[in-house]
Amino acid sequence: MRCSFFLLGIMLLIFLSACMGHKTDGDLPLIKETDHARFYSPDVNADKEKAVTKLAEAFEAHYIRIVKLFQLDSTDKTIVHVYTNKADFQKMIGRNTEGTYVASENIIKVYTPESLNTPGVEDAFTDQIVHEFVHAVIQQINPDIGKTKWLDEGIAYYTSNQLQKELQARSLFLDIPTLEQLASPDYFNLEGGEAYFYSGLIIQYIVDKYGEDTLNEIIRNPEQNQFERIMQTTIDKFYEEWKGDLQKNQ
Numbered sequence: 001m002r003c004s005f006f007l008l009g010i011m012l013l014i015f016l017s018a019c020m021g022h023k024t025d026g027d028l029p030l031i032k033e034t035d036h037a038r039f040y041s042p043d044v045n046a047d048k049e050k051a052v053t054k055l056a057e058a059f060e061a062h063y064i065r066i067v068k069l070f071q072l073d074s075t076d077k078t079i080v081h082v083y084t085n086k087a088d089f090q091k092m093i094g095r096n097t098e099g100t101y102v103a104s105e106n107i108i109k110v111y112t113p114e115s116l117n118t119p120g121v122e123d124a125f126t127d128q129i130v131h132e133f134v135h136a137v138i139q140q141i142n143p144d145i146g147k148t149k150w151l152d153e154g155i156a157y158y159t160s161n162q163l164q165k166e167l168q169a170r171s172l173f174l175d176i177p178t179l180e181q182l183a184s185p186d187y188f189n190l191e192g193g194e195a196y197f198y199s200g201l202i203i204q205y206i207v208d209k210y211g212e213d214t215l216n217e218i219i220r221n222p223e224q225n226q227f228e229r230i231m232q233t234t235i236d237k238f239y240e241e242w243k244g245d246l247q248k249n250q
């Protein structure tokens, strides 16, 4: 009898420590937990909790679709750190960004305004967390995908539906990048939003013309020679084919 009480006590301790173990991440308190993610944030208040709830709802609304699309067998919950002080956030990340996936820590870190009550603002920041989750998924499948920025960013921009939203507002493609620009590490720094837009269009073209399985094969084998093997064409021919299709459709 004493033994079973003892066992029960041990089990209770294990259970409690498992519960307590997720209450903080580093020095950040847990402020929201969903089926597939835990959200941590400093300086919790009611407005911020509402903003995080909106991010969490967007995350859950897209979670199954994204995990299925990329065929990821994920078991661990996604960790998200949410900051509402933009200057502090950018200082911590070390660059001018509002969101990032830190592969070495497997943590999504995002800035969000304390209030997400304006519809346009809400869309921008809920889209952003979905975008960062796509990076988290594809970089977990293959960390090398981060080395080919147009693939990494194009897949995130396309899969988060940011591309489709932008296409509703524009149909002219006047500054299509060259293949050299796309391959250049500076392209995203120099062109900003345009770089995301055109990279997303390439991914849309791959999915529409070659299918989701082909995109998945590319994610798992992103090197140029593998890309050419999967696509059964050279990168130059593929680029010309994509560009021709884009010009034809505007």
Ligand SMILES: [Zn+2]
Pocket: 131, 135, 152, 153, 156
């Ligand atoms: Zn991105």
